[in-house]
Amino acid sequence: MSGLxxxxxxxxxxxxxxxxxxxAQQIGTDRxxxxIPAVLVFLAVREPGxxxxxxxxxxxxxxxxxxxxGLAMGAAWARTSHVxxxxxxxxxxKGTKATAVVWAAGIGLRAALYGAGALLDIRQGSASLMLALAATLLVRSGLLVLRAGPGRATYGVADLAHDPMRKEPV
Incomplete structure (x- = not known):
């Protein structure tokens, strides 16, 4: 695939x-x-160089x-997401304000790594970025599925204050 x-x-x-x-988005434990991370990994590893x-x-x-x-960003993103x-x-x-901070920090760290590579005259393609994005998405999704899985204790009571389908205030 081309760089573009x-x-x-x-x-x-x-x-x-x-x-x-x-x-707010539903966490599908069966989906x-x-x-998407697997497709990104496939596209990245088949890239030469x-x-x-x-x-x-x-x-x-x-x-x-x-x-x-990417792994740290995925873990932090999952941790800062409200479930x-x-x-x-x-x-x-749903992401929180802390999630936005995680994204900003992750982008800043990636920019710093790209800058370090440029200073060292290392040729960097988009494949490494795709791999890191795949790692981020995989860790975030996996941790959210674990947090939302059958082991999550609700004790028969839903968190009505944060239910996206509820119209009236609690």
């Missing part, structure tokens, strides 16, 4: 994720929550750092 196509895929996924994170052949060790370290930032159970027993999540 990769950039468009990345922008589309980020736009979808950012728009959806601040809206294929891992599908994931590791700069002229700087293998430094490029691998940079990729590892990018993946660690509740509606009256019908479905689990919901």
């Amino acid at each position: 196509t990769n950039a468009l895929v990345i922008c589309a996924v980020v736009a979808l994720v950012v728009v959806r994170q601040f809206k 294929r929550w891992w599908l 994931l590791i700069d052949p002229a700087h293998r060790a430094a490029a691998a370290a940079l990729l590892a750092a990018e993946l660690l930032v 509740w159970t509606a009256q019908d027993g479905t689990a919901w999540s």
